[in-house]
Amino acid sequence: xxxxxxxxxxxxxxxxxxxxxxxxxxxxxxxxxxxxxxxxxxxxxxxxxxxxxxxxxxxxxxxxxxxxxxxxxxxxxxxxxxxxxxxxxxxxxxxxxxxxxxxxxxxxxxxxxxxxxxxxxxxxxxxxxxxxxxxxxxxxxxxxxxxxxxxxxxxxxxxxxxxxxxxxxxxxxxxxxxxxxxxxxxxxxxxxxxxxxxxxxxxxxxxxxxxxxxxxxxxxxxxxxxxxxxxxxxxxxxxxxxxxxxxxxxxxxxxxxxxxxxxxxxxxxxxxxxxxxxxxxxxxxxxxxxxxxxxxxxxxxxxxxxxxxxxxxxxxxxxxxxxxxxxxxxxxxxxxxxxxxxxxxxxxxxxxxxxxxxxxxxxxxxxxxxxxxxxxxxxxxxxxxxxxxxxxxxxxxxxxxxxxxxxxxxxxxxxxxxxxxxxxxxxxxxxxxxxxxxxxxxxxxxxxxxxxxxxxxxxxxxxxxxxxxxxxxxxxxxxxxxxxxxxxxxxxxxxxxxxxxxxxxxxxxxxxxxxxxxxxxxxxxxxxxxxxxxxxxxxxxxxxxxxxxxxxxxxxxxxxxxxxxxxxxxxxxxxxxxxxxxxxxxxxxxxxxxxxxxxxxx
Amino acid sequence: xxxxxxxxxxxxxxxxxxxxxxxxxxxxxxxxxxxxxxxxxxxxxxxxxxxxxxxxxxxxxxxxxxxxxxxxxxxxxxxxxxxxxxxxxxxxxxxxx
Numbered sequence: 001x002x003x004x005x006x007x008x009x010x011x012x013x014x015x016x017x018x019x020x021x022x023x024x025x026x027x028x029x030x031x032x033x034x035x036x037x038x039x040x041x042x043x044x045x046x047x048x049x050x051x052x053x054x055x056x057x058x059x060x061x062x063x064x065x066x067x068x069x070x071x072x073x074x075x076x077x078x079x080x081x082x083x084x085x086x087x088x089x090x091x092x093x094x095x096x097x098x099x100x101x102x103x104x105x106x107x108x109x110x111x112x113x114x115x116x117x118x119x120x121x122x123x124x125x126x127x128x129x130x131x132x133x134x135x136x137x138x139x140x141x142x143x144x145x146x147x148x149x150x151x152x153x154x155x156x157x158x159x160x161x162x163x164x165x166x167x168x169x170x171x172x173x174x175x176x177x178x179x180x181x182x183x184x185x186x187x188x189x190x191x192x193x194x195x196x197x198x199x200x201x202x203x204x205x206x207x208x209x210x211x212x213x214x215x216x217x218x219x220x221x222x223x224x225x226x227x228x229x230x231x232x233x234x235x236x237x238x239x240x241x242x243x244x245x246x247x248x249x250x251x252x253x254x255x256x257x258x259x260x261x262x263x264x265x266x267x268x269x270x271x272x273x274x275x276x277x278x279x280x281x282x283x284x285x286x287x288x289x290x291x292x293x294x295x296x297x298x299x300x301x302x303x304x305x306x307x308x309x310x311x312x313x314x315x316x317x318x319x320x321x322x323x324x325x326x327x328x329x330x331x332x333x334x335x336x337x338x339x340x341x342x343x344x345x346x347x348x349x350x351x352x353x354x355x356x357x358x359x360x361x362x363x364x365x366x367x368x369x370x371x372x373x374x375x376x377x378x379x380x381x382x383x384x385x386x387x388x389x390x391x392x393x394x395x396x397x398x399x400x401x402x403x404x405x406x407x408x409x410x411x412x413x414x415x416x417x418x419x420x421x422x423x424x425x426x427x428x429x430x431x432x433x434x435x436x437x438x439x440x441x442x443x444x445x446x447x448x449x450x451x452x453x454x455x456x457x458x459x460x461x462x463x464x465x466x467x468x469x470x471x472x473x474x475x476x477x478x479x480x481x482x483x484x485x486x487x488x489x490x491x492x493x494x495x496x497x498x499x500x501x502x503x504x505x506x507x508x509x510x511x512x513x514x515x516x517x518x519x520x521x522x523x524x525x526x527x528x529x530x531x532x533x534x535x536x537x538x539x540x541x542x543x544x545x546x547x548x549x550x551x552x553x554x555x556x557x558x559x560x561x562x563x564x565x566x567x568x569x570x571x572x573x574x575x576x577x578x579x580x581x582x583x584x585x586x587x588x589x590x591x592x593x594x595x596x597x598x599x600x601x602x
Numbered sequence: 603x604x605x606x607x608x609x610x611x612x613x614x615x616x617x618x619x620x621x622x623x624x625x626x627x628x629x630x631x632x633x634x635x636x637x638x639x640x641x642x643x644x645x646x647x648x649x650x651x652x653x654x655x656x657x658x659x660x661x662x663x664x665x666x667x668x669x670x671x672x673x674x675x676x677x678x679x680x681x682x683x684x685x686x687x688x689x690x691x692x693x694x695x696x697x698x699x
Contacts, residue, residue, distance in 0.1 A: 015648070039648025043655040134654045156698075158647070177647055178691040178698065207649045239624035241673050244651055346653025346671035355624070459640050502640035508691040511640050513647050 003443075007186040008034040008152060009428040010421070011172055013159050013213065014193030016045025018394025018413035018420075020141045021106060022191045023151045025421025031428050034152040034185060035145070036159055036174065038194075038208055042142030046195050046205050046371070046395060047410065048134035051233075051246050052256075054410035055129030060104035065111060069125035076100050079407075084580050085598045086288065087402025088540045088550065090226070090558050093578050094380045095400040099407060099415055106414035110140060117143035120337055127286075133338030134345075137410070157183065159212065160516045161442040162190055162220040162390060165434035169220060169389035173442050177513060180506020182446070184439065188428035189389045191382075191420050192217055193413070196372030196395040197227075197524040199469040202310060204235045204246040204368040213396035215520035217376045218527075222384045223562045225398040225573060227374035227524065228531035228542050231405055232475045233290050235368025237311055239355050242347045248314060248365045250344075252293065253286060256334065259327050261314040261363075263297050271300035271312060278595040287406045288598055294367055294475050295543060295590045301367075302476040302545055310366040310474060317361040324361065328353040367475050373405055373541070374398040374528065377560065377573075382420035386562075389427060393420035402558070403540020406598070448497070449515040455500030458514035464492050465522050473529050478546040479536075486529040493522050527568050531559035534570070538590050550587040604680035605630055607642070609693045614639070623676040627662060627669040627683070631694075643693035644669070659686040660694050 010026040012019050015037025023035045037044060055061070057079040061070035083096040111130075114121050119136035123129070145151060159174035163184075171186040197211025214224055234248030251257040263271040273279070273296040281288050301312050316324050328349040332342045342349055356363050375398035376384060382397070384390045393416035395409055449458070472485025496519050501511040537551035538544045558573040575582060587593035595601045603620045606613055616634050628651060631644045645658040653671035660669050661684040675681065687696035 037648075039655070040657065043650075043657060044648040048650060048654050049652070134650070138654075156647075178695070206655075207646065207651070240622075240629055241624050241626050346668075457640050459636055463636070505641070505643075505692060508643040508693070508695040510635065510643060510646055 003182040003184050005184045005186055006034055006152070006154065007433070008032045009187065010034070010189045010191065010424045011036065011185045011187035012191045012193060012421075013172060014045065014195070014394070015039050015041045015155065016047035016193070016195070016413065017141060017410060018417040019045070019193035020145050021414050021417025022193055022393050022421035022424070024144060024148050025418045026191070026425040027148050027151055029422055029425030031425035033150070034154060034187065036154045036157045036172070036185060038156070038158055040155045041145055041153060042138035044206065045208060047141065047413065048138045049205050050132060050134050050137055050410060051249060053124065053129040053131045054408040055127060056103050056107055056411055057100065058128040061128045064104035065108045067123050067125065070123070070128050071126050074128050081580065082285070082598065083401070083407050086404050086406030088404060088593070089402070089552065089556060089582055090539070090575060091402030092399035092576065093580065094576070097579060098380060098419065099400060099412060102419055103411045103415035106418040107411060110144070110414055113140040113144040113147070116147070122337070136338060158513055158516055159216070160446040162216045163436035163442060164220055164387070164438055165436050167221060167387065168434060169387055170434040170436050173439065173446060175446070178508055180509065182443065186433060188431040188433055189391065189424040191424050192376065192390070192392040192396050193394050193417060193420075194396050196375060197521060197528075198230070198369040198372060199465055199521050199525040199528075200369045200474065201466040201470050202235055202237065202244070202366045202368040204233065204244055204370055209372075210517035210521045211524035212517060212520045213392065214375050215523045217384060217387070217390065217392065218523065218561070218563050220390060221386045221562070222390065223377040223386070223560050224524070224527055225374060225377040225558050225560050226402060227398070227528040227561065228535055228559060229373035229403050229540050230369055230528070231290065231371040231373065231541050232294050232367035233370045234293070234365050236363065237366045238364040239352070242352060244368065245345065245347060246368070246370065247344055247347065248363065249290070251314065252289065257327055257331050259316055259319050259323065261316050262318065264313045264315050265300055265304055266308045266311055266313065267304070269300070271297040273297065278601045279591060279599070280601065281599060285406070285599065288594060291404055291541060292591060292594060294541070298367065298476045298543060305476070310470065312365055313362040314365055315362050316356065319361070321357050324357055325350070325353045371395060371405055371409055373401045373403065381423040382416060383423055383427070389431065391420045391424045393417045399558070403542060446516065449499040449501050450504050450506070450512060452498065452500035455498040456495055457502065458499050458511050458518050461492060461496060461499065461518045461522075462514055465489065465518060465525060468492070469525055473525065473532065475541065476543050476545055477532055478544060479533070482529055482533045486526070486533060489522055489526045489529060493526060496522060523568075527561040530568065530570060531561070534559055543590060548589045550590060550593040552584045553586055556582060556584070603674065603678060605634065606680065606682045607634070607694065608682070608684040609642070610690065620674055623673050625674050627660065627667065627672045627674065628658060630674060631669060643691065643695045645695055659696070660684065661686050
């Protein structure tokens with residue numbers, strides 16, 4: 001087989017925070033490192049889509065990151081407690097402990113890169129969080145990579161599979177998107193840092209979130225955990241030039257955007273969030289509002305799901321035209337450190353204000369997928385149980401956040417990356433480079449669509465997948481919709497081995513790239529929907545209209561999946577080692593469980 | 603709206619329904635790729651679609667713009683899209699944006 005081979009001790013797959021931190025960490029341990037990124041480092045991955053801030057506990061912010069004003073009441077213990085309760089108790093508490101213990105040093109390293117690259121993050125002492133934006137974050141990561149120049153960086157490479165030798169990871173196969181050249185990466189250890197999976201048409205994340213790392217790990221013999229849990233936040237549907245922006249989430253925080261919208265369905269009927277002290281959140285708990293809003297507003301949206309689907313209005317008709325204009329102007333001014341004057345990323349805020357006013361003072365919004373809690377099941381050192389030599393870090397993993405992420409994905413990726421890099425380097429130091437026994441079969445899988453004469457286009461396949469998940473696997477769920485979605489995705493996966501492309505050109509062939517991602521994303525979706533069907537209760541972001549109770553008596557476990565001869569097989573993982581005792585109460589619904597266990601507003 | 607695209611094999615024309623100038627050039631390209639021509643190459647992998655990654659540069663009527671951050675020209679009957687650089691991987695994609 002004629003292809004380029006790139007050899008190193010450790011191969012890191014990914015282009016954002018987890019990948020850069022893992023690569024730097026592995027290099028520091030003396031390993032030779034190659035980093036293969038789907039896009040350009042610092043300009044790809046979910047890292048650059050950061051909405052506004054990330055944080056750690058106040059004690060560590062002061063002691064490790066040198067922030068003397070950090071809120072000392074927000075202790076390590078409180079952060080740990082919040083992680084465990086927000087995970088609705090099914091998170092891996094060993095990973096929560098790792099997050100609390102290891103993130104501060106990794107954040108401190110990042111802050112060094114921020115300073116050295118001339119970027120500005122603003123620390124907010126009370127919440128113990130740093131405000132930032134995607135571009136400065138990406139620039140800092142790129143700087144960190146450049147400061148470690150021995151890392152071999154290969155950008156714009158789609159990796160389609162991890163390669164194995166007798167079940168041990170020994171590299172990967174992929175292709176350069178510009179030339180179409182197939183590349184064999186030979187490595188003694190492989191780290192997946194590829195992000196999560198999002199099988200929906202409305203996302204506020206980067207186009208990379210196609211579950212590649214999760215599916216590759218599954219095909220290599222790993223398990224996936226908690227795949228039914230996906231996080232959603234308010235995301236613009238219209239106007240089109242702003243579609244996909246997470247601005248509505250920021251507009252839901254009074255300190256950032258004071259006018260309070262009335263939420264209505266598309267008929268103007270109000271969606272109600274109860275005005276009760278029980279559901280009020282503290283500054284360090286604002287993320288919990290994401291789930292409360294999806295729960296309360298989603299309940300109303302679900303009533304007209306068949307008619308309107310995932311759409312509702314932020315209605316500002318209680319405010320004058322000038323009050324609306326002024327709110328956007330002030331918001332723009334608060335963002336000027338990181339955005340062009342008067343803009344939030346690509347959005348001209350004055351124009352958006354005028355378009356909202358012209359639309360009856362309404363902004364059309366849906367709940368867009370932001371993050372996936374589920375992913376590859378890892379050990380506390382970020383190795384993968386059944387696949388020696390394979391490691392994972394960041395959003396691609398599952399287990400830390402269980403059923404709901406209240407901690408920060410940005411903090412997660414840095415902490416995971418640092419440890420995964422160290423573990424992979426140690427593994428590589430004791431391993432010999434093996435020859436893969438699946439190079440030919442996995443190359444054939446990758447290239448099959450290029451040579452097929454007839455078959456379904458990956459474009460249509462992705463549209464079918466989105467349609468099935470939009471309708472039946474969204475943020476509100478019930479048995480009938482989930483069953484329909486499951487059957488549709490099963491049927492789709494049966495024909496994904498016969499994909500065909502409009503052109504066999506290898507150079508920048510979008511359909512070819514999509515042929516890889518749709519097969520990965522569909523596998524993740526099938527497993528996620530199956531888990532959602534199995535879980536006949538509500539927990540975290542899994543909101544069942546037909547089973548509203550949080551049932552800690554019968555469902556205090558994680559759903560786990562692996563592949564057996566290419567087909568998913570399913571099991572469970574009971575909570576393992578715990579540092580906080582488990583609560584076996586049954587709560588009538590998600591909001592009550594949040595009020596009592598996370599917010600403790602009794 | 604008539605959309606002319608300088609593809610690697612020559613100039614191609616597509617008719618794209620444009621309801622308002624709220625549509626971006628990326629929306630136009632997505633429409634063509636999804637509905638009219640699956641072979642079209644335009645920068646869409648690892649794309650933020652929010653003006654953050656700044657990798658989707660194309661020439662719109664001779665001027666280089668970011669496809670995701672640029673609305674269709676108001677009232678235009680036709681537009682011309684070309685690659686932003688002379689070295690082209692395929693169609694509208696520069697070799698290394």
